[in-house]
Amino acid sequence: MNTPLxxxxxxxxxxxxxxxxxxxxxxxxxxxxxxxxxxxxHYPRPLCATCFSSAVTWINAQGTGEVHSWTVAHHAxxxxxxxxxxxxxxxxxxxxxxxxxxxxxxxxADLRLGLPVRLIxxxxxxxxxxxxxxxx
Ligand SMILES: [Zn+2]
Numbered sequence: 143m144n145t146p147l148x149x150x151x152x153x154x155x156x157x158x159x160x161x162x163x164x165x166x167x168x169x170x171x172x173x174x175x176x177x178x179x180x181x182x183x184h185y186p187r188p189l190c191a192t193c194f195s196s197a198v199t200w201i202n203a204q205g206t207g208e209v210h211s212w213t214v215a216h217h218a219x220x221x222x223x224x225x226x227x228x229x230x231x232x233x234x235x236x237x238x239x240x241x242x243x244x245x246x247x248x249x250x251a252d253l254r255l256g257l258p259v260r261l262i263x264x265x266x267x268x269x270x271x272x273x274x275x276x277x278x
Contacts, residue, residue, distance in 0.1 A: 147221055147222050147224065147225070148220075148221055148222055149222060150220075150222040150223070150253050151220060151222065152176050152267070152270055153270070156186075157184040158186050158187055158188050159185070159208070161186070161200050162174075162185075162186045163270075165200070165202070166263060166271040166272065166273060167269070167270075167271045168184055168222070168273070169263045170202045170203075170243075171202065171203040171205065171261055171273055172200045172201070172202060172203070173200065173201050173202075173203055173236075173238055173240060174186055174187070174198045174199075174200060175199050175200070175201050176190035176192065176193060176197065176198060177197035177198055177199050177257070178190065178195035178197050180197065181191050181193070181239075182201065182238045182239050182240050183240060183250065184236075184240040184241070184242055184273040198278055201238065203238055203261065204236075204238070205260060205261035206236070206237060206238055206258065206259070206260055206261070206278060207234035207235055207236045207237065207242070207258075207259050207260075207261070207275070207278075208234065208235050208256050208257065208258055208259065209232050209233075209234060209235075209253055209254065209255060209256060209257040209259055210232075210233040210234060210235045210241055210255070211230060211231070211232070211233045211255070212231060212232040212246060212250065212253050213230070213232055214229070214230050214233050214250050215227065215228060215229050215230070215231060216228045229245055230245065230246040230248075230250040231243060231245055231246065232244060232245075232246040232259065232275055234259055234275055241275070242273065244261075244263075244272070244273045244274050244275055245272075245274045245275070246259070246274070246275050246277070247262065247274050247276050248275070248276055248277055250272065252277060257277065257278070258277070258278030259275040259276065259277060259278045260275065260276055260277070260278040261273055261274075262274050262275065262276055
């Protein structure tokens with residue numbers, strides 16, 4: 143007997159992260175930049191870790207980067223992702239100075255440290271678009 147899978151967990155945008163989620167729907171990766179000291183940060187959060195200012199502007203990432211690390215998941219952390227196993231997650235150093243975690247779409251055997259990758263956008267649900275990476 144198969145038990146139906148629970149629904150995929152979805153993000154709940156906050157006042158600080160809403161521009162990030164909205165940007166993804168418009169196929170833009172938006173990063174917060176401190177309006178006081180210029181430090182770029184990711185993930186979205188209310189305060190700058192460098193100067194503790196809450197003043198923020200948003201910039202669009204170029205959509206390029208280099209592999210910092212990766213892992214191939216063989217066990218789902220949530221039952222909704224079981225059907226996607228195995229899947230590869232990469233941490234990518236963006237030229238904007240931040241690191242992002244996202245799925246890698248391609249053969250994980252191709253991965254190596256410093257590999258150039260390119261951002262793509264995956265429309266998961268009508269209201270949810272998520273970033274992923276392919277070889278650059
Ligand atoms: Zn700052």
